[in-house]
Amino acid sequence: MASILLLYGTSEGQTEKIAHHVAGVLTGRGHAVELVHGERLPDSLDLPAYDAVVVGDSIHRSRHHAYVREFVERNREVLNDCVSAFYQVSLSAASERPESVAEVEAIEESFLDETGWTPDHVASFAGAIVYSQYGPLKRFVMRRIARKEGGDTDTSRDYEYTDWGEVTAFAEAVAADLPDLRQT
Numbered sequence: 001m002a003s004i005l006l007l008y009g010t011s012e013g014q015t016e017k018i019a020h021h022v023a024g025v026l027t028g029r030g031h032a033v034e035l036v037h038g039e040r041l042p043d044s045l046d047l048p049a050y051d052a053v054v055v056g057d058s059i060h061r062s063r064h065h066a067y068v069r070e071f072v073e074r075n076r077e078v079l080n081d082c083v084s085a086f087y088q089v090s091l092s093a094a095s096e097r098p099e100s101v102a103e104v105e106a107i108e109e110s111f112l113d114e115t116g117w118t119p120d121h122v123a124s125f126a127g128a129i130v131y132s133q134y135g136p137l138k139r140f141v142m143r144r145i146a147r148k149e150g151g152d153t154d155t156s157r158d159y160e161y162t163d164w165g166e167v168t169a170f171a172e173a174v175a176a177d178l179p180d181l182r183q184t
Ligand SMILES: Cc1cc2nc3c(=O)[nH]c(=O)nc-3n(C[C@H](O)[C@H](O)[C@H](O)COP(=O)(O)O)c2cc1C
Pocket: 009, 010, 011, 012, 013, 014, 015, 016, 058, 059, 060, 061, 062, 063, 089, 090, 091, 092, 093, 104, 126, 127, 128, 129, 130, 138, 142
């Protein structure tokens, strides 16, 4: 059994939801997964003790969360020494505009370049628009962004764009780097 840390950064919860899905696939393979919010690291966290580390983070205003960036920068060497994977979550990943998709891919590339981390697996997933969780200003801004990106603008409900098949494939790729412990 491999021991895996799955650390995520999230503002509205979609990256956490994706983290749970990834964890489900990995535990289904017999591995032990510890899910940790990047802003609430336990004092006892012993990173080198894990066989693999998966980090997920969402994009807000073209940036990753500072606490995730700090975690990666601080632990770059350990991350580069074990099986590691990174996924980012954004609205633009689901955009109809190729330039928006390219923009979030560039954000992911810069994040990895600047932190010096070279994960074994990298993915970019479409997230969600949760109008019900936004205050009036955020709702206004997100509606404008959604219109530009070809997303949904009816603020009376929430929208999820995540392709769960893509998330499963990412988790399975990570699992393929670890011993398969499923019971047959
Ligand atoms: C205030 C705000 C700013 C955002 N900025 C961006 C952005 O610059 N680019 C983008 O692609 N998505 C942007 N998004 C969309 C989020 O990445 C998307 O909603 C994602 O699902 C959030 O994940 P989380 O719930 O895990 O934080 C923004 C969302 C909000 C609320």
